[in-house]
């Protein structure tokens with residue numbers, strides 16, 4: 129499907145900045161401090177959830193001051209759309225984590241279907257403990273499992289479609305240096 133780049137540029141030009149780069153970086157520092165305080169002795173296997181978790185993981189990991197193993201997994205339900213559908217596994221974890229602590233890093237906890245499925249998968253596959261870090265938690269009452277909380281949350285946001293810092297608008301602007309809400313969404 130071809131995409132109208134002029135439209136993609138216009139979305140950025142008209143977007144509302146919810147968090148500046150400095151604010152996001154400060155939130156990442158806080159998350160790193162909390163993880164350093166709690167997981168330093170737990171020898172975790174860390175999984176970055178592609179694609180959205182990439183920037184957050186890339187910024188967060190160098191701030192973690194203990195040895196860890198890193199890999200990725202890829203589960204998606206938005207697939208460049210602005211509403212979610214069926215969860216689709218593109219890549220399951222390859223490093224064994226049986227009886228290990230697992231830390232999942234993702235960009236956003238929105239309705240929570242994605243993280244719920246990932247956490248269930250890790251638990252059923254034998255993880256001793258599953259910890260979740262998200263850059264941002266969207267505030268609404270449509271959570272799939274209200275009991276499913278992230279252990280580490282950088283920021284929270286209003287119920288709008290957001291992009292930047294790993295989060296896309298129709299596949300673009302994951303590189304935006306702040307967190308922005310699309311005008312009208």
Ligand SMILES: O=P(O)(O)OC[C@H]1O[C@H](OP(=O)(O)OP(=O)(O)O)[C@H](O)[C@@H]1O
Pocket residue numbers: 177178179180181203204205206207208212234235236237238239240241242243295296
């Ligand atoms: O809480 P939920 O409503 O399930 O949504 C959150 C998920 O949606 C996004 O992934 P997406 O499916 O867009 O894939 P992407 O990471 O490649 O952008 C995001 O990265 C989270 O993994």
Ligand SMILES: Nc1nc2[nH]cnc2c(=O)[nH]1
Pocket residue numbers: 206236238239288289290291295296297
């Ligand atoms: N880019 C982006 N991805 C999402 N996945 C779930 N919610 C969102 C959102 O608001 N923005």
